[in-house]
Amino acid sequence: MPDYKLYCFGESGNAYKVALTLELAGCAWQARFVDFFNGETRSTVFKSLNPMGEVPVLIHGDIRLSQSGVIQEYISEQTGKLGGKDAAGRREILRWILWDNHRLSSQAGMTRFLMNFMPEDKRPAEVINFTRKRLTAAYNILNTALESRDWLVGDAITAADISCCSYLYYPEPFGFERADFPAIDRWLGRISALPAWKHPYDLMPRERNED
Numbered sequence: 001m002p003d004y005k006l007y008c009f010g011e012s013g014n015a016y017k018v019a020l021t022l023e024l025a026g027c028a029w030q031a032r033f034v035d036f037f038n039g040e041t042r043s044t045v046f047k048s049l050n051p052m053g054e055v056p057v058l059i060h061g062d063i064r065l066s067q068s069g070v071i072q073e074y075i076s077e078q079t080g081k082l083g084g085k086d087a088a089g090r091r092e093i094l095r096w097i098l099w100d101n102h103r104l105s106s107q108a109g110m111t112r113f114l115m116n117f118m119p120e121d122k123r124p125a126e127v128i129n130f131t132r133k134r135l136t137a138a139y140n141i142l143n144t145a146l147e148s149r150d151w152l153v154g155d156a157i158t159a160a161d162i163s164c165c166s167y168l169y170y171p172e173p174f175g176f177e178r179a180d181f182p183a184i185d186r187w188l189g190r191i192s193a194l195p196a197w198k199h200p201y202d203l204m205p206r207e208r209n210e211d
């Protein structure tokens, strides 16, 4: 029986942050598919698991956690991996995770949803234009940070890199082209070259398997 159980679905970049953290930290884990596209995150049963109505949710023994950044921190605590070398490093990781959750992933996730998963006749062009502009500003901030270093914090991959890269491997268009951001492009290449790296669609289920 794997130690960790992750409520997730393949299209969720936020769940990918946790799945990839578990994988790179060498944890034994199992996925539990959540049928987001048929409303499962809004169901009473799911909300009894996470009143915030979101994946990812991680179960580890008696511990149940939501919010990817908190879960990443918990995995680092448990494994001693990916969490920074000292207090200054941990603060810097948290700073990037908060930035990512606010400025990058929330906008990327929403824009990708609106451009790809919403029925075509309901896609709000003005909202999409607005969030794409905000996203371009975020890509530039990330690209600039990565021009002078290989990893966001310290000299090896941490939870900060995992959080910030999570939406950038997905194939559906949402206004991000790797070729436009050379430092991000090289960094995504470094991450995906790690032996334990897997693409989100290879790491998390896109339909129900066994629970």
Ligand SMILES: N[C@@H](CCC(=O)N[C@@H](CS)C(=O)NCC(=O)O)C(=O)O
Pocket: 011, 012, 013, 014, 015, 036, 041, 042, 053, 054, 055, 056, 066, 067, 068, 069, 101, 109
């Ligand atoms: N800040 C949260 C964001 C989680 C989130 O937005 N999850 C999405 C999937 S990517 C979700 O489950 N949304 C549920 C809904 O909109 O009903 C985290 O990092 O865990």
